[in-house]
Amino acid sequence: MKGVREGEPAAIRIVLADDHPLFREGLRKILEAQTDMQVVGEADEVVAVPDLVRLTRPDVVLLDVGVPGADVPELVGQIADIAPGIGVVVLSMSDDPDFVRALARRHVRGFLHKSTSRHELVAVVRAASRPGHVTVSISADGADRLFAPPGEVIRVQRLSQREAEVLGLAAQALSNVQIAGRLGTTEGTVKRHLRNVFGKLGAVSRIDAINRGIAAGIVPAPYAGRPGPLDSPVVR
Structure with missing residues (x-):
């Protein structure tokens, strides 16, 4: 666990949900290499995510849609009920517009294609940790228009x-x-x-x-x- 110097904001608390241990380990190493991030929980199946959110109270949940049994829009709704204002970032291999719209209706703050770079990943997690600020869409073609948040959408991969x-x-x-x-x-x-x-x-x-x-x-x-x-x- 990283120490926080007096006067500095607390680290962004992150829960990872992905069923592939090697990929999840890679995500954790990328995130924890940042001085302002801390992974506080990991899950390899959907049923574990709500309890993990209750237990750890993260700022951001990084959720792979490929986790077995995942009804992602429904799960995002459950997470929001448990911890209103939490930032959910979805990882997917799909850019399907209907799927992105379903996520937008659940107020997902970030959408990342799995081909994203570590720079994009870190940037989106940071943005998602700030409630009500901005929805960031990466790599999904046209997804920034589909989200239509009240604030500005910034495509940070540029x-x-x-x-x-x-x-x-x-x-x-x-x-x-x-x-x-x-x-x-x-x-x-x-x-x-x-x-x-x-x-x-x-x-x-x-x-x-x-x-x-x-x-x-x-x-x-x-x-x-x-x-x-x-x-x-x-x-x-």
């Missing part, structure tokens, strides 16, 4: 790994020169990555990009309220 790293360092109040030094690249390359980030997130300034990155889960919550030093327009 950022490359390096772009996400640059945005995360900007959120830690590092200047472009400092970011370049940290990543072993040039200031010009950092500016190019920031231009790409601003364009992909629809941001008009450094702070706006950081706030949108926080909303999408790209930037960890501990950096909220600690924007970069320059609230400048797009860097030319």
Whole structure:
């Protein structure tokens, strides 16, 4: 169990539900490699999930639709009854629109195709941990339109790994020169990555990009309220 420093928010508590031990282990390692995440329970069958949610009170349930006996929309409803406001993220091999609509009606906060990257997985789990904020859809074609949440849908897979790293360092109040030094690249390359980030997130300034990155889960919550030093327009 990770310790939490005084003044820092508690780690995001996560329950994993997947019937393949090797895949579940991989998910756990990816999530627990993040300083702001903690896996508090695991299930390999649907019937165990509701009791596990009652016992551990997680912030997010990461649910594989392939778990034996899974009526996923019904299970999501049960989870919501037990812990209102919990963030459910569904993993699936299917992009079927009718299935995504059924999940949307149950207010699932995230939908991930199993071909997703670890960067996308982490970002969606972070976003799903914040109640009532944003629904994030990844990889399912058109799923962002099907969810139609009250807030903005951000397709976080549009950022490359390096772009996400640059945005995360900007959120830690590092200047472009400092970011370049940290990543072993040039200031010009950092500016190019920031231009790409601003364009992909629809941001008009450094702070706006950081706030949108926080909303999408790209930037960890501990950096909220600690924007970069320059609230400048797009860097030319």
